[in-house]
Amino acid sequence: MGIDKANLWGMFTGKIQFDDSFKSTVDLIKALAPEVNRVLKKDACFSYWINFDNYDVYAAIMEAAGFKVAWVPFIWVKEQLPPCSDLAHVFANSVEYGLYGWKGNPQLIKQGKTT
Numbered sequence: 001m002g003i004d005k006a007n008l009w010g011m012f013t014g015k016i017q018f019d020d021s022f023k024s025t026v027d028l029i030k031a032l033a034p035e036v037n038r039v040l041k042k043d044a045c046f047s048y049w050i051n052f053d054n055y056d057v058y059a060a061i062m063e064a065a066g067f068k069v070a071w072v073p074f075i076w077v078k079e080q081l082p083p084c085s086d087l088a089h090v091f092a093n094s095v096e097y098g099l100y101g102w103k104g105n106p107q108l109i110k111q112g113k114t115t
Helices: 022-039 052-064 087-094
Strands: 044-050 074-077 095-103
Touching: 022 052, 044 052, 052 095
Parallel strands: none
Antiparallel strands: 044 095, 074 095
């Protein structure tokens, strides 16, 4: 699973291979989720850029690792792209979907301080 560290030079020669299949991605996230939970501070949050079609799969993995997860993805609209005059063809290139989760009770804004 992942990149062969012994052949990192391969990325410059075009000889490196990476398995980014759905199964490989799920296996990787299942392996990483407990480690993220272990190292993430109490009352902290995380985000993963994900494929929208498999949001529920990734969210369930993170919940199984002990996180709370927003069951609706957040969406980053890339405003620097050309205007979306042809949404039927360019909308998918204009957004990224993210999975937001947390551990404990994170506060995105420190209470009692101006922003």
